[in-house]
Amino acid sequence: MLPKGLEKQINILDFSLMSLWRRKLKNLGIMFVFALVIFLLGSFQMLTGALTNSAQAVLKNTPDITIQKMSAGRQEAIPLAHAEKLHSIYGIRAIIPRVWGYYFDESKLANYTIMALEHDSMPYGNNLNLTLAYGHFPKKTEIGKAVIGRSVHDILGLDKRRIFSLFRPDLTLKSFEVIGVFSQQTDLLSNDLIIMNLTDARDLFHIPELMATDICVYVTNPTEIETIAKKIAGLLPDTRVLTKSQIQKTYQVVFSWRSGLASICLLTALAAFAILAWDKASGMSPEEKREIGILKILGWETGDILAVRFWESVLVSVLAFLFGCTGAYIHVAFFDASLLKPIMVGWSVIYPSFKLLPSVTLADLLLIFTFSVLPYLGATVIPAWRSATVPPDSAIR
Secondary structure (H helix, E strand, O other): OOOHHHHHHHHHHHHHHHHHHHOHHHHHHHHHHHHHHHHHHHHHHHHHHHHHHHHHHHHHHOOOEEEEEEEOOEEEOEEOHHHHHHHHOOOEEEEEEEEEEEEEEOOOOEEEEEEEEOHHHOOOHHHHHHHEEEEOOOOOOOOOEEEEOHHHHHHOOOOOOOEEEEEOOOOOEEEEEEEEEEOHHHHHHHOOEEEEOHHHHHHHHOOOOOEEOEEEEEEOOHHHHHHHHHHHHHHOOOEEEEEHHHHHHHHHHHHHHHHHHHHHHHHHHHHHHHHHHHHHHHOOOHHHHHHHHHHHHOOOOHHHHHHHHHHHHHHHHHHHHHHHHHHHHHHHHHHOOOOOHHHHHOOOOOOOOOOOOOOOOHHHHHHHHHHHHHHHHHHOHHHHHHHHOOOHHHHOO
């Protein structure tokens, strides 16, 4: 047998459900708008988490220090002679030149990122093969071989074919054989990527043999990265020196401020919805007033009517929260957050698409709940009290 107080609350909850159903059109309208606001807020939160986690996972393989030559505020090719000057710095483990650039495919209307480096010379360079769905990275002696991202594979329409061609600056064709494809987990950074060796990249872009796009530096002791970066900056004043932590922070800051700006706009919409909920809750119809009056005549207390209004608000807000968060997860997981991703990513519309893996944590759900459900419940407290204190004789007239 249930305790008397619990049984009373169950009966009040049952009455609240019937009361919501009697005014189903009004309540469904409020629930739909509320769920839509939560859907947008949840989508931004989950999308931010997915992008941040993907970036952090992939950036683990980035160089400890990246050196770029600057001229008039713009990056230009760096002579390999700069790398020779770094051997005097104690603590450097490896110095790897890298060639990369962007290639616009006019026939497919897509941008590709071309990158080349000697991964065999990199510390733990063989671990890069773990980022591939199959195949291996091209070795120094493998001319005309390439590893491509999943979207590049789809855009080129390779299917079971393994040969594709790209135009050099003089419009002559250079052919490549696909020997590997990146896995889905690295889509954020590898989806538009084509990896080849240095010889092929210099030939494709017409870059001189003793030049590179930038120089990658690997440090023996991770705690000395900042110190060595300062020494490199002093030794090569015409270069820009970037550390791995700076690149990671850049991704995180970009995603965070875009998400924050969008969330501020959504909170404005949430405030407008709270005002709407206040108006709807305080503006009782004659039928609702008559119902309250009859309940009071039958012996219901003010606390009981207040409990009915509380349970009604809880049911509407919780259902809207569940529908909104579920819709947000489906939007990110199965539709790649197509409504919001252009705002967060900010890349060109011709950038190949990539698969998002939504990140949902208890902290995210609590944050969404706090900024959505609690304001709604707060907006309905005073109207609920007003409705519960309606005099019976004035309500049934």
